Amino acid sequence: MKFSDYLFILVLLANLILVTYLGIGDYRKGEKVDQSLRNGEQILSWFENFSQKIEANEAVTQSICLPLAEGERPSKGAKLNTWHSCVESLFNSSGPFQDYANLLMPQALPFAEKCDKHEPGSSGAFIFEKLTLNPAGPPATSPMGPGEKLIGSMNIRLSLCDTGYYLVKIGEFKL
Amino acid sequence: MNTVPMNSLNLRLRKWIFDTLFNDRIKNNFHDQFEHFITYMIVFNMVGLVLEHIPIIYDTREHLFHYFDLFSLAVFSIEYVLRLYVSPEDPAFKSKKIPRLAFVKSPFAIIDLVSILPFYLGAFFQADLRVLRALRLLRLFKLFRALSPAVKEFVEKNKGMSFRYKVYAIVNETPTSGELHHIFDFFIVAWVIISVSAVILESVQSINYYLHTEFIILDIISVAVFSTEYLMRMYSCTEDPKYQSWLKGRLENAVRPTSIIDLLAILPFYLESILHHLFDLRFLRVFRLMRLLKLARYSGATQSLFIVIKREWPVMKASAFIMMLLVMLAACLGYLFEHEAQPDKFENIPQSIYWSVITLASVGYGDISPITPAGRAITIVLALLGIGIFAIPAAILSSALSDQLRIDRETMMTELYTMLEDGVISPDEQELIEAEANRLHLSKAELDRLLEKAKVEMGLEQGAKAKSGGAAASDYNLEFLSQHSDAAAEQLKISISKLQQIVSVSNRDQLNDYFNNPQNASNLQKMVMQLLLQQSQRRTGSDGQD
Numbered sequence: 105m106k107f108s109d110y111l112f113i114l115v116l117l118a119n120l121i122l123v124t125y126l127g128i129g130d131y132r133k134g135e136k137v138d139q140s141l142r143n144g145e146q147i148l149s150w151f152e153n154f155s156q157k158i159e160a161n162e163a164v165t166q167s168i169c170l171p172l173a174e175g176e177r178p179s180k181g182a183k184l185n186t187w188h189s190c191v192e193s194l195f196n197s198s199g200p201f202q203d204y205a206n207l208l209m210p211q212a213l214p215f216a217e218k219c220d221k222h223e224p225g226s227s228g229a230f231i232f233e234k235l236t237l238n239p240a241g242p243p244a245t246s247p248m249g250p251g252e253k254l255i256g257s258m259n260i261r262l263s264l265c266d267t268g269y270y271l272v273k274i275g276e277f278k279l
Numbered sequence: 280m281n282t283v284p285m286n287s288l289n290l291r292l293r294k295w296i297f298d299t300l301f302n303d304r305i306k307n308n309f310h311d312q313f314e315h316f317i318t319y320m321i322v323f324n325m326v327g328l329v330l331e332h333i334p335i336i337y338d339t340r341e342h343l344f345h346y347f348d349l350f351s352l353a354v355f356s357i358e359y360v361l362r363l364y365v366s367p368e369d370p371a372f373k374s375k376k377i378p379r380l381a382f383v384k385s386p387f388a389i390i391d392l393v394s395i396l397p398f399y400l401g402a403f404f405q406a407d408l409r410v411l412r413a414l415r416l417l418r419l420f421k422l423f424r425a426l427s428p429a430v431k432e433f434v435e436k437n438k439g440m441s442f443r444y445k446v447y448a449i450v451n452e453t454p455t456s457g458e459l460h461h462i463f464d465f466f467i468v469a470w471v472i473i474s475v476s477a478v479i480l481e482s483v484q485s486i487n488y489y490l491h492t493e494f495i496i497l498d499i500i501s502v503a504v505f506s507t508e509y510l511m512r513m514y515s516c517t518e519d520p521k522y523q524s525w526l527k528g529r530l531e532n533a534v535r536p537t538s539i540i541d542l543l544a545i546l547p548f549y550l551e552s553i554l555h556h557l558f559d560l561r562f563l564r565v566f567r568l569m570r571l572l573k574l575a576r577y578s579g580a581t582q583s584l585f586i587v588i589k590r591e592w593p594v595m596k597a598s599a600f601i602m603m604l605l606v607m608l609a610a611c612l613g614y615l616f617e618h619e620a621q622p623d624k625f626e627n628i629p630q631s632i633y634w635s636v637i638t639l640a641s642v643g644y645g646d647i648s649p650i651t652p653a654g655r656a657i658t659i660v661l662a663l664l665g666i667g668i669f670a671i672p673a674a675i676l677s678s679a680l681s682d683q684l685r686i687d688r689e690t691m692m693t694e695l696y697t698m699l700e701d702g703v704i705s706p707d708e709q710e711l712i713e714a715e716a717n718r719l720h721l722s723k724a725e726l727d728r729l730l731e732k733a734k735v736e737m738g739l740e741q742g743a744k745a746k747s748g749g750a751a752a753s754d755y756n757l758e759f760l761s762q763h764s765d766a767a768a769e770q771l772k773i774s775i776s777k778l779q780q781i782v783s784v785s786n787r788d789q790l791n792d793y794f795n796n797p798q799n800a801s802n803l804q805k806m807v808m809q810l811l812l813q814q815s816q817r818r819t820g821s822d823g824q825d
């Protein structure tokens with residue numbers, strides 16, 4: 105075997121090591137996305153449980169997430185719950201999702217308004233979108249802004265913003 | 280009393296099983312099919328083993344996996360028992376004192392046994408199910424039964440060759456490549472299909488949701504396989520006389536379409552992994568589908584198409600130029616007549632170009648359509664012209680493709696003539712012919728017809744040579760005919776026709792007198808002559824009646 109043959113084997117091995125190294129990085133990110141999806145499923149089931157309790161007029165712990173009942177008029181001077189305060193209370197240190205962090209961007213919030221490649225923090229975040237039913241076609245989606253008032257029978261879609269800033273749908277719930 | 284017939288039956292059965300399933304020296308038996316079936320079973324077992332670790336697939340289909348496992352076990356057990364039974368017929372063990380014992384002690388038999396034995400033992404003893412499952416991995420070693428002879432053959436054929444040449448012989452078809460090259464090709468094709476299927480399924484969100492990490496693993500393995508293949512091709516390309524220079528040759532090889540496709544198949548992975556912080560490279564993901572183009576290397580049809588396009592390029596260019604002129608002219612006229620009436624649809628000339636292409640190509644989406652009388656009149660002309668103009672390249676390509684096929688077949692015929700020059704088609708030549716026929720998509724019947732044609736023509740040619748070359752050449756012709764009964768029959772037919780012609784133009788009485796003299800002709804010659812004369816008389820009589 106010549107020197108060039110050894111060099112070729114070396115390049116071959118180096119390439120395999122590089123692919124493995126980059127691949128492990130990708131795999132770990134994939135695992136984080138998987139874990140985030142599992143967390144998302146927990147959030148979804150929490151909200152479904154929450155809605156059932158509201159329907160059954162049972163007491164709920166997160167009263168800040170209580171929506172105004174459908175058809176009911178807010179009393180004068182009473183403040184309506186907003187989405188921002190609700191979601192913050194759920195993810196803060198005393199909320200039910202306190203352990204859920206943004207696994208892809210640990211320094212960013214675990215939830216974001218939209219999945220945007222210009223906002224690196226949105227990668228790995230949970231995205232809540234309001235669904236507006238459209239009889240003629242698929243429902244229209246719009247971001248749940250911080251000032252969004254919580255009104256009964258709101259259809260919300262929960263997705264995860266993945267590594268490539270694509271939305272991965274987890275599920276839908278009714279508040 | 281029945282021992283002897285039973286023994287003979289047993290021997291015959293054993294030989295029949297060996298010849299049908301295990302004898303690789305017999306051509307038209309089921310050896311290849313059986314080996315392929317076992318190989319596929321091993322591969323499916325491995326796939327099953329991987330799928331069992333995906334809860335979403337395994338949990339709801341546990342019973343199917345169990346049945347498949349039982350089926351595999353049955354197949355591998357039957358295979359082992361059959362191999363053991365026919366081992367006295369196997370040349371590898373035939374000469375041993377106890378052939379079956381020699382078989383049991385052979386490495387492949389041990390692998391075969393180890394891959395099935397734990398499951399039988401598990402039925403009698405308490406064993407950890409996970410250990411039994413892990414032991415199924417041993418079935419992977421059964422693949423060595425196919426790989427080992429190929430490696431041995433490759434090592435033997437490439438004895439004394441450089442390391443680089445050996446790499447070249449693995450990735451390219453050479454006289455010394457052997458079966459190992461085919462296995463390598465099969466491996467690459469299999470990975471192309473797996474990785475492209477993974478890319479397609481990845482886009483289905485309901486599947487990707489559950490198999491996200493599995494797709495990542497598949498992509499990593501694909502890149503490892505394809506990048507290794509690319510490096511092997513780049514390193515060894517200097518063995519090709521066209522790319523001998525170590526740098527220039529490699530650069531020239533790197534800009535070949537197939538090499539560019541190979542590079543595009545792996546580049547997105549590296550770029551996306553390394554540069555994702557700097558650029559948005561999500562669009563590169565779709566380039567993973569370019570891996571499908573790697574299959575073009577293995578398809579003769581694609582090569583024929585490239586040759587045809589290259590050959591017909593000047594005509595195609597002219598046709599494209601006319602098409603472009605027509606599109607531009609139509610777009611300008613459309614804009615002129617329709618812009619005022621529909622400023623939102625015929626907003627500018629580029630938008631009109633879109634309309635004219637859709638109309639000329641007879642697609643007619645209908646999203647933009649003319650409403651003015653002049654615009655509609657132009658559309659009528661355009662639609663009529665479009666049928667002809669767009670059909671030109673298609674017609675050129677189709678006629679050139681059929682031409683190419685004819686040329687390929689003629690080339691094959693020339694090769695057949697060359698192979699038939701010695702009068703015999705050796706097994707190597709037969710293999711070459713079959714490979715070429717496969718490339719040209721010729722059916723077995725077509726190939727047989729071409730072979731027959733070549734044999735007859737060769738026989739005629741040699742017959743003509745014999746005529747001009749005298750007795751020596753005639754002997755050679757007989758030697759050829761003795762080995763080709765079909766050609767001999769054809770030759771005989773021609774000879775009889777010639778005899779009939781001679782008889783018909785000769786004086787029958789004189790011929791009769793000549794052949795009736797025992798000194799001039801033998802008995803057989805006289806009888807043949809009389810038969811020919813009778814035939815000739817009958818024909819003359821029937822002609823007279825007509």
